[in-house]
Amino acid sequence: MSNLLSGIRVLNEILTAGVAITAFSLFLYALTFNLRNRVARSFAIIMLCVVVVFTAEAVQNETVPDWGQELLLQLQWIGIIFLPAAYLHLSDALLVTAGMPSRGRRKWAIRFIYLVSGAFLLLLLSGYLLGDFLAHGKPAPYLQRTIWTEVFTLFYIAAMIWAGVNFIRAFRQLLTRSGRRRMVYLMAGATAPALGSFPYLMYGSAFAAQHPFIFWSLALFINLLVGGLIVVMAYAVAFFGVSWPDRLVKTRLFKWILRGPTTASITLGLMTIVRRAGVLYDDTPYSAFVPLTMVVSVLMIEHTITILAPIWERNLFFGGDRDELLLLQNIEERLLTRSDLEQFLEAVLAAVRDHLQASSAFIAAVDSEDLAMVAMAGSKNMLEQDDFPEVLRASEIEEEQLRREFVWGNFWILPLRMRKKEMDRDETPPLLGVLGVTYQPDQEIEDDQREALWLLADRAALALEDRQLQHRIFQSLQDLQPQAEALRRWRTSGRYDSKTSILATSEKDRSVWVKDALSHYWGGPKLSDSPLMDLEIVRQKTAEHKGNAVNALREILRTSVENIRPEGQRHFTTEWMLYNILEMKFIEGYKVREVASRLAMSEADLYRKQRIAVEAVAKRIFEIEAEANDKDLGRNKLSINETKLE
Numbered sequence: 001m002s003n004l005l006s007g008i009r010v011l012n013e014i015l016t017a018g019v020a021i022t023a024f025s026l027f028l029y030a031l032t033f034n035l036r037n038r039v040a041r042s043f044a045i046i047m048l049c050v051v052v053v054f055t056a057e058a059v060q061n062e063t064v065p066d067w068g069q070e071l072l073l074q075l076q077w078i079g080i081i082f083l084p085a086a087y088l089h090l091s092d093a094l095l096v097t098a099g100m101p102s103r104g105r106r107k108w109a110i111r112f113i114y115l116v117s118g119a120f121l122l123l124l125l126s127g128y129l130l131g132d133f134l135a136h137g138k139p140a141p142y143l144q145r146t147i148w149t150e151v152f153t154l155f156y157i158a159a160m161i162w163a164g165v166n167f168i169r170a171f172r173q174l175l176t177r178s179g180r181r182r183m184v185y186l187m188a189g190a191t192a193p194a195l196g197s198f199p200y201l202m203y204g205s206a207f208a209a210q211h212p213f214i215f216w217s218l219a220l221f222i223n224l225l226v227g228g229l230i231v232v233m234a235y236a237v238a239f240f241g242v243s244w245p246d247r248l249v250k251t252r253l254f255k256w257i258l259r260g261p262t263t264a265s266i267t268l269g270l271m272t273i274v275r276r277a278g279v280l281y282d283d284t285p286y287s288a289f290v291p292l293t294m295v296v297s298v299l300m301i302e303h304t305i306t307i308l309a310p311i312w313e314r315n316l317f318f319g320g321d322r323d324e325l326l327l328l329q330n331i332e333e334r335l336l337t338r339s340d341l342e343q344f345l346e347a348v349l350a351a352v353r354d355h356l357q358a359s360s361a362f363i364a365a366v367d368s369e370d371l372a373m374v375a376m377a378g379s380k381n382m383l384e385q386d387d388f389p390e391v392l393r394a395s396e397i398e399e400e401q402l403r404r405e406f407v408w409g410n411f412w413i414l415p416l417r418m419r420k421k422e423m424d425r426d427e428t429p430p431l432l433g434v435l436g437v438t439y440q441p442d443q444e445i446e447d448d449q450r451e452a453l454w455l456l457a458d459r460a461a462l463a464l465e466d467r468q469l470q471h472r473i474f475q476s477l478q479d480l481q482p483q484a485e486a487l488r489r490w491r492t493s494g495r496y497d498s499k500t501s502i503l504a505t506s507e508k509d510r511s512v513w514v515k516d517a518l519s520h521y522w523g524g525p526k527l528s529d530s531p532l533m534d535l536e537i538v539r540q541k542t543a544e545h546k547g548n549a550v551n552a553l554r555e556i557l558r559t560s561v562e563n564i565r566p567e568g569q570r571h572f573t574t575e576w577m578l579y580n581i582l583e584m585k586f587i588e589g590y591k592v593r594e595v596a597s598r599l600a601m602s603e604a605d606l607y608r609k610q611r612i613a614v615e616a617v618a619k620r621i622f623e624i625e626a627e628a629n630d631k632d633l634g635r636n637k638l639s640i641n642e643t644k645l646e
Contacts, residue, residue: 008216013058014272015223018265020054022227023047025260026234029253039097039240042090043233049086050230052079060141070133073143074124081120081152084159085113087190091166094186097240098173101626113159120155123148163190182236189233192226231257254312258305267297341467345375348435348460353377355452356445358438363416365433365464374433374464405445405453411436412445414453416461432464511611514618517557518586527553532621536628560620561587564613572599578613581606 027047034040056076060069092106123129129152131144167190171183238253274293349361360378364371405412413436417429435457445453513531520526528550532538541552565579572580580599584590590598596606 004213008213008220010272010276012216012220012223013061014265014269015220015227016054017058017268018261019223019227019230020051020058021264021268022257022261023050023054023230025256025264026230027051029234029256030237033252034238034240037240038093039090040237042086042093043237045086046083046090047230047234049079049083050226052076053083066133066135066141069135069141070143073133073141074130077124077130077143078121080156081124082114082117084156084163085110085117087163088113088159088166090190091163091170094170094183095166095173098170100169100173116155120148120152182239185232186236189229189231189236192229192233195222195226195229255305255309259302263298263301263305266301267294270294270297341463342375344463345460346377348456348463349375349377352435352437352453352456355449355456356437356439361435361437363433363435363460363464365467366431371434378438405450407439408436410438412439414457416457416464418461418465432461432468435460510618510622511615514557514621515614517553518582518614518617521554521557521586522589523550532556535621535625537621537625540628556621556624557617558587560617560624563620564616577609578616581610582613582617585610 024047027044030040030044030047035044053076056072056079060072064072088110092102092110095106096102120129128146129148131146133141133143135141164187167183167187171180171187174180174183235250235253238249270293271290274289345363349363352358352361358378360376362376363374365374366372405414407413413434415431416433416435417431419429437453516526517530517532520528530553532553533549535556537556538549538552541555542549545551545555561579561582564582566575570576570580577599581595584595584598585592592603592606596603599606601609
């Protein structure tokens with residue numbers, strides 16, 4: 001039984017260190033990729049507490065003196081003390097993300113819980129929270145419990161229950177299937193840190209002292225569970241505050257876990273086993289196999305990840321989009337960049353010069369209605385001629401001369417044309433460019449030289465054709481990028497907040513909408529077709545205006561402009577600056593120059609102040625929209641409750 005208990009304790013030490021490594025890696029992940037999101041920030045605080053708890057536990061062993069173990073135990077309790085406040089912080093962030101912003105009470109409650117945790121920290125440092133250190137305590141060295149320890153245990157349980165209730169409230173707010181699924185993952189993973197710290201609350205209890213085997217078996221199981229659950233929790237949190245596609249989030253997190261905590265934990269476990277085996281069989285605390293095991297383990301694991309990464313990425317994360325994503329990957333790998341094109345054409349020119357023993361050669365591509373030099377080899381002085389653009393007109397030859405070179409100055413010119421695929425048989429292929437090579441007076445081209453020359457010309461034409469095609473692809477991608485970014489942002493914002501949906505936009509987008517609507521305040525497409533028409537407050541006001549949504553939006557704009565009007569009679573002073581700009585430019589219809597003149601400012605300064613004023617109006621409009629959504633949600637809940645009562 002004693003050997004079995006020792007084995008369980010060794011495994012527990014390895015798992016404890018593995019949990020600490022995993023938590024620290026996930027803490028760095030949250031700081032690296034989505035720190036701006038409040039859910040990710042509160043998750044990072046929880047991971048930091050877990051790192052403190054499990055690192056302090058993993059470092060403790062027989063080689064640490066008593067004063068060192070006492071210090072580590074106190075450090076461990078610092079992480080435990082702040083876990084309840086961090087959990088409430090996370091639950092509040094989830095409620096805000098789900099569309100239930102705090103009206104002040106939750107915010108002050110969380111601050112109060114952090115203050116209570118700070119008070120318990122002061123009790124720990126002053127020696128009241130925990131008692132004396134027992135170096136030979138059962139089941140492990142611990143600090144004795146006091147009455148304040150029992151009070152903290154009750155506080156710990158109550159705060160965790162409160163946070164759990166908030167998790168459930170946030171879950172009920174979600175309507176999207178993906179949001180509810182990830183909230184379930186988050187709630188399941190959130191039990192990990194709470195479970196992981198609970199065994200340390202049992203130190204000093206009668207049960208732990210009387211049943212060490214059960215205690216250590218339970219601790220082993222909990223540590224194993226914690227290691228998996230915090231990864232599940234990190235997976236759910238990874239989607240908050242980012243607009244990346246789901247496959248990219250999953251791939252990035254999976255690689256992070258494999259290359260970080262998985263590699264480190266496996267390496268640490270193997271090193272521990274090798275070191276313990278050396279002590280058991282040779283009675284030596286150090287073995288030369290320990291560093292060798294570390295090096296081999298890291299290299300083999302990283303090599304395995306690199307080899308298998310494309311396979312598991314395709315099978316786990318691509319889903320039904322596998323063909324499209326593989327095509328994009330192939331394009332990235334086989335793309336002919338500008339440098340690749342220049343290298344290939346330089347190789348073609350080198351072969352051309354070698355076949356004809358020419359001193360100079362060049363390839364020029366058609367750019368708009370002119371020629372642009374793409375590649376050149378040999379003497380550049382040969383091309384310094386004023387009539388170089390004439391090559392383009394000289395190359396426009398008849399169809400029967402498509403495979404015939406012609407003379408321009410000291411050069412033979414070979415037209416480079418597009419291939420005839422997907423073209424009518426009688427249609428002349430468009431010109432892509434020209435290939436020029438110098439010749440000597442009275443020099444004739446042999447048949448085999450002409451055949452090789454035109455073969456090289458065809459390859460150069462193929463490269464220029466790919467160049468044109470890729471240019472169009474890049475142009476399309478550049479045009480697509482802003483729309484794709486907006487779609488990803490709208491999709492992300494509507495993933496958890498049921499009320500935002502497609503209208504969830506950035507403040508910049510909202511300001512643009514408001515400015516456009518104000519610019520057509522007295523009528524125009526920017527007012528009648530404005531995205532602001534989809535707001536709830538516009539729908540409510542439309543009924544008051546006999547179904548005229550334009551008049552409803554106009555009233556809302558006017559009310560929001562009046563909201564920034566200072567009290568008293570109108571003046572042309574600094575405090576009236578923003579209101580006067582909006583009133584004169586948009587409502588009264590003055591031109592920019594007239595407004596700047598009357599307000600005694602430059603036009604550049606006027607545009608800066610106008611941007612601030614429009615942002616203020618946009619902020620007010622969407623504050624009213626949020627209030628309207630909250631009232632509508634309250635009415636829906638009330639009607640549901642009344643229906644249940646009936």
